[in-house]
Amino acid sequence: MKKYAIIxxxxxxxxxxxxxxxxxxxxxxxxxxxxxxxxxxDMEQYHVVNHMTGEEMNEKxxxxxxxxxxxxxxxxxxxxxxxxxxxxxxxxxxxGAAKNLSDFAIKGPDCNVNPDVEKAIKxxxxxxxxxxxxxxxxxxxxxxxxDVELTIGQDQDTIKGLxxxxxxxxxxxxxxxxxxxxxxxxxxxxxxxxANILQIWEGAENxxxxxxxxxx
Amino acid sequence: MKKYAIIxxxxxxxxxxxxxxxxxxxxxxxxxxxxxxxxxxDMEQYHVVNHMTGEEMNEKxxxxxxxxxxxxxxxxxxxxxxxxxxxxxxxxxxxGAAKNLSDFAIKGPDCNVNPDVEKAIKxxxxxxxxxxxxxxxxxxxxxxxxDVELTIGQDQDTIKGLxxxxxxxxxxxxxxxxxxxxxxxxxxxxxxxxANILQIWEGAENxxxxxxxxxx
Numbered sequence: 106m107k108k109y110a111i112i113x114x115x116x117x118x119x120x121x122x123x124x125x126x127x128x129x130x131x132x133x134x135x136x137x138x139x140x141x142x143x144x145x146x147d148m149e150q151y152h153v154v155n156h157m158t159g160e161e162m163n164e165k166x167x168x169x170x171x172x173x174x175x176x177x178x179x180x181x182x183x184x185x186x187x188x189x190x191x192x193x194x195x196x197x198x199x200x201g202a203a204k205n206l207s208d209f210a211i212k213g214p215d216c217n218v219n220p221d222v223e224k225a226i227k228x229x230x231x232x233x234x235x236x237x238x239x240x241x242x243x244x245x246x247x248x249x250x251x252d253v254e255l256t257i258g259q260d261q262d263t264i265k266g267l268x269x270x271x272x273x274x275x276x277x278x279x280x281x282x283x284x285x286x287x288x289x290x291x292x293x294x295x296x297x298x299x300a301n302i303l304q305i306w307e308g309a310e311n312x313x314x315x316x317x318x319x320x321x
Numbered sequence: 322m323k324k325y326a327i328i329x330x331x332x333x334x335x336x337x338x339x340x341x342x343x344x345x346x347x348x349x350x351x352x353x354x355x356x357x358x359x360x361x362x363d364m365e366q367y368h369v370v371n372h373m374t375g376e377e378m379n380e381k382x383x384x385x386x387x388x389x390x391x392x393x394x395x396x397x398x399x400x401x402x403x404x405x406x407x408x409x410x411x412x413x414x415x416x417g418a419a420k421n422l423s424d425f426a427i428k429g430p431d432c433n434v435n436p437d438v439e440k441a442i443k444x445x446x447x448x449x450x451x452x453x454x455x456x457x458x459x460x461x462x463x464x465x466x467x468d469v470e471l472t473i474g475q476d477q478d479t480i481k482g483l484x485x486x487x488x489x490x491x492x493x494x495x496x497x498x499x500x501x502x503x504x505x506x507x508x509x510x511x512x513x514x515x516a517n518i519l520q521i522w523e524g525a526e527n528x529x530x531x532x533x534x535x536x537x
Binding site for chain 1: 332333334335337341344345347348351352371372373374380384386389390391392393394396517518519522535
């Protein structure tokens with residue numbers, strides 16, 4: 106049974122992990138015979154957004170505590186991730202990937218990546234194990250690995266940002282997966298396109314199927 | 322295309338809507354050709370729970386604003402629900418159903434149901450349209466309708482509570498759906514059993530398929 110580590114960045118598309126992408130990633134792993142452990146950094150969120158209005162709320166929330174809502178309490182701090190315990194690493198999207206796991210949403214190509222997330226990606230890639238990234242999460246992979254082939258869909262400004270970090274971008278449509286064979290990186294656009302929830306499921310399932318195939 | 326109204330009770334199993342059940346309900350509706358609008362009561366949550374520790378947090382959160390995280394912002398207040406706009410009504414579970422939509426978790430069979438939720442169920446049943454309920458949400462249906470056949474799985478204490486409100490309970494296992502043909506009520510146990518995420522998907526899909534069949 107292949108064991109995935111899933112990295113979440115909070116709980117909600119505008120300031121954390123995208124909930125549908127996170128849930129579908131878990132479902133896809135389980136449906137295709139795998140198991141998973143969820144991780145998130147134990148740190149304060151960049152900010153808290155009212156998802157009805159888009160406005161910032163005068164609150165502080167912790168990334169790991171909020172992500173534990175998606176995980177139903179079964180979550181570990183990112184600092185405890187050890188690649189030797191897992192067969193694969195995967196990151197759903199949501200602005201949390203670009204506000205909490207990194208600050209790509211604020212600083213663009215000059216962004217910083219959370220050191221525990223950076224180490225997790227580098228260690229996993231160095232061990233020859235697959236790394237998956239959905240939606241905007243490929244921006245993190247681009248910053249960490251530089252010369253990597255990936256996709257965030259079709260948004261021109263984001264594509265320019267990824268290319269400025271050294272990545273090679275391939276345009277994709279709903280459910281398509283880009284595979285970087287050198288680094289074993291698997292990416293799919295999900296909600297970086299104007300998608301419905303069924304298309305998110307297709308993207309999550311396709312990326313997990315591609316990663317499983319690599320692990321056979 | 323059949324249009325569902327989905328009632329959410331927050332965002333997180335211990336104080337709001339169960340996230341996997343909510344997401345899977347949306348996916349099941351979309352996969353089987355339907356569409357949906359999400360509703361939640363515009364009210365303060367009963368309390369806020371740290372999902373890592375199970376302890377109460379010294380915070381206040383609004384049910385509709387938190388539920389809008391699952392809805393990606395596309396949500397309406399429960400008070401705006403009108404059965405004539407929809408073909409079916411469905412409630413995922415989570416403690417929010419028993420703490421926010423009702424106070425069944427606190428008062429048991431003597432609970433009260435949020436008046437807008439009660440009206441939504443009564444109006445929908447009166448119009449002969451199907452009402453679905455997952456996990457602990459059937460407790461709300463039991464309180465509102467009384468003599469109705471339903472399931473919350475196998476938990477004896479909860480079953481006694483439902484029966485005290487006049488309901489007839491049928492024991493079920495993962496993915497099974499109980500249909501009350503008189504009221505067109507469709508229930509499935511989901512996380513009221515010790516379930517994995519794939520079993521939640523099966524439950525959500527089966528209840529939506531059963532409701533769709535009724536609407537044909």
